[in-house]
Each structure stands twice: as C-alpha cells, then as structure tokens.
Amino acid sequence: MNKQENRDDAYQELTEKYEAMIQMLENRIQDEITKNRQKDQMLIQQAKLAAMGEIIASIGHQWRQPLNHLSLLIQDIRDAQRFEEMNDQYMDQFTNESMILIDFLAGTIQDFRKFYRPSKEKCAFSLAESIEAALSIFSFFLKKHEIRVYFEYREQQKAYGYSNEFSQVVLNLLTNIRDTFVKKEIKDRKLFITINETSDHLVAEIMDNAGGVEPEPLLKMFDASNCSWSEDSKLGLYITKVILENMNGSITAETFGEGTRYRLSIPKITS
Incomplete structure (x- = not known):
C-alpha cells in the first residue's frame, strides 16, 4: 500500500467520523426541539389551567339568569294546573322556552370544553x-x-x-x-x-x-x-x-x- 492509498484511507476514516458526529449532533438537536415543543405545550396548558378559576366564575354568572328563568318556568306549572291553564298552547310555550334555555346552558359548556381542548x-x-x-x-x-x-x-x-x-x-x-x-x-x-x-x-x-x-x-x-x-x-x-x-x-x-x-x-x- 503506497502513501496515496494511506492518505485516502485516512481521509475516508476521518470523513466517516465527521459524518457520524454530524449525525449524532443532528439527532441531539432534533431531540431538544421535540422536548422544547413538548415543554411549550405543557406551559400552554398550564396557562389555561391558571385561568380556569376565573373562567368558571364567568360561566357561573352566565348560567345564573337562565337557571333562574328555568326555575320560574317549572314553578309556574303548578299554578297553571291550579287555574286550568295547561292547554296545548301553554305546553308548547313552556317546552320551547325551556329548550332554548337548556341549549344555551349546554352550549356554554361546549364552548368551555372546546376552548380547553388542545x-x-x-x-x-x-x-x-x-x-x-x-x-x-x-x-x-x-x-x-x-x-x-x-x-x-x-x-x-x-x-x-x-x-x-x-x-x-x-x-x-x-x-x-x-x-x-x-x-x-x-x-x-x-x-x-x-x-x-x-x-x-x-x-x-x-x-x-x-x-x-x-x-x-x-x-x-x-x-x-x-x-x-x-x-x-x-x-x-x-x-x-x-x-x-x-x-x-x-x-x-x-x-x-x-x-x-x-x-x-x-x-x-x-x-
């Protein structure tokens, strides 16, 4: 084996070492990027949880009036029965108003769940x-x-x-x-x-x-x-x-x- 072949072999070996080092560094960088992304997602969720108490208070406020209205509708049934007002028109109005309020309450919860879903x-x-x-x-x-x-x-x-x-x-x-x-x-x-x-x-x-x-x-x-x-x-x-x-x-x-x-x-x- 002459000197040129020795140099070529040495160069090839050195090249392979550098390529292996570069690949290792690229893998480490990719691992760190992945970890940082996971950390960012955790921080985002933590920020959402930090605001959850205030949001629940907001939902409670939004629910208060519809729940009061629904309660009055239910209590009114007894009076309607007592005064013989429970006809088809009354029941249709009661059902429609109740479903509107229930849909509103359900929609509020759905908005809340959607917001907190990543x-x-x-x-x-x-x-x-x-x-x-x-x-x-x-x-x-x-x-x-x-x-x-x-x-x-x-x-x-x-x-x-x-x-x-x-x-x-x-x-x-x-x-x-x-x-x-x-x-x-x-x-x-x-x-x-x-x-x-x-x-x-x-x-x-x-x-x-x-x-x-x-x-x-x-x-x-x-x-x-x-x-x-x-x-x-x-x-x-x-x-x-x-x-x-x-x-x-x-x-x-x-x-x-x-x-x-x-x-x-x-x-x-x-x-």
Whole structure:
C-alpha cells in the first residue's frame, strides 16, 4: 500500500467520523426541539389551567339568569294546573322556552370544553371568530369592570394555525389589560380591536387606554426572565409569545396614545 492509498484511507476514516458526529449532533438537536415543543405545550396548558378559576366564575354568572328563568318556568306549572291553564298552547310555550334555555346552558359548556381542548393540527380558521370566542368567555369580567369593547368584526379573513390557542392568546391579553385597568384605577375603560393584513400575515391590533407601559418593562414584557410561576399574568404574556411563535407568528407591544397597542401577527390563508 503506497502513501496515496494511506492518505485516502485516512481521509475516508476521518470523513466517516465527521459524518457520524454530524449525525449524532443532528439527532441531539432534533431531540431538544421535540422536548422544547413538548415543554411549550405543557406551559400552554398550564396557562389555561391558571385561568380556569376565573373562567368558571364567568360561566357561573352566565348560567345564573337562565337557571333562574328555568326555575320560574317549572314553578309556574303548578299554578297553571291550579287555574286550568295547561292547554296545548301553554305546553308548547313552556317546552320551547325551556329548550332554548337548556341549549344555551349546554352550549356554554361546549364552548368551555372546546376552548380547553388542545389543537392537534394547524388549519384555516376565522381570526374574528377566534377573537369573539375569547370575548365571549371573558364577557362577565368585561361587564364587571365596565370595559367597553369596540371590535371591527371581519369574519372573512382566514388565518393558518391553531384556533383555540389563538383564543388563549387574546384571553391572556384581556386578563392582563383588565388587571392594568384595575391597578391604575382607570375610570373610562375602553378596548379597541381591529384586524388588518399584510401580503402574507393577518394582524390583530388590541389597544387599551390604560396609560401605557414604561419603555424598560415594555421591552421585557414577553420574556421568560420577566415571569415566575407564581405570577399568572406575566406567565400568560410569555405563553402568548410562545403560542404565536409556534404558529410562525409574533407579538409586539408599544405605548400608543393613552394606552398600549398589542399587535398579533399570524400567517394568513392566501388564495
């Protein structure tokens, strides 16, 4: 075997070693990516669970009036029997009103279950409907804290990602904005929501009049280093960033006018 053959063999052996090292590193990187994705999903679910207590309170409030109405309908049956008013017309009205109330109660639970069910695959969804879902779930707190919402509804615009998770993003922001309104004791509380678009993204803008945020906290608002597991609102803001990045989107915040403007960007369905 001559020197050239020795060099070729050495080169081949070295090449194989490098290829094996590269493959090993690629496998490790893929494993870490998988672990990080699993961690992100766990964090998203934890953020949902952190908000569950408030959401249950909201559902309880939404149920109170329909349950009272249903109770009155049932109690009225005895009086209707006593005064011989239980004819076909009465029974039809009783049945129709009762079923409307029962359907409402069942629909509320279905919305709640749907919201807390993780999305498995990306798909096309209405950005406006996803925002409406979050507003509906949060409606009790909007009324309780006298926050007026102005939403420019544009149902036809379709985004590509996870509908439930985007609703979670909006809910996280609504929770943070509500807390800011209360903390700063803002009197005339307003929230403006619009949907715009670029060539390849939809952009939901959520603006409040809660006085804005100082520059330094603004820069760290969505960072992991800015939150702890005991601070649900800050954790929610970090999760907001994680969710949008998992959908190839992004979030920014800036002081704007009398408050803060949040811009949620997410890929759109293009024709």
